[in-house]
Amino acid sequence: MSQAFDEVVEAFELFDDWEDRYRYLIELGRKETGLPEAAKVPANKVEGCVSQVWLTQQRRDDGALVLRGDSDAHIVRGLVAVLLRLFSGRRPEEILAVDARRELGRLDLEGHLTPSRSNGLFAMVGRVRALASAALAR
16 A cells, blocks of 8 residues: 555554554654644645644645645644555545555554544545545646
8 A cells, every 4th residue: 555654554563552552643743744834724624623634735746646734633643644644645546546444444543542533534534535536626
């Protein structure tokens, strides 16, 4: 699928408990997310998340989408980083072909996230898919 995402799966497998996985998510979010304040506008906001989440995309010359994101919550920022690893750098049609529920299932997130965070995670997936669909339409 994605080497960057596979690295997250491998890291999760190294940790014996979820507290360590949460710390890993927080650190991943700290390192791999962030947007300038100017990008934190309503047009980039993900609806359906309890936390504030913003996602943006830029299209490379080869047609692939480079996704960036941020959140005001530490664990959610980590979830954004996981999604960036799963989707960023792919062409829109590749993004749309990803079975996100199956791929994210490899991390067993749904069993360890609150229902609101789990719903927010899939709202973010929906936003990524919408960005990919919009890019295809251009």
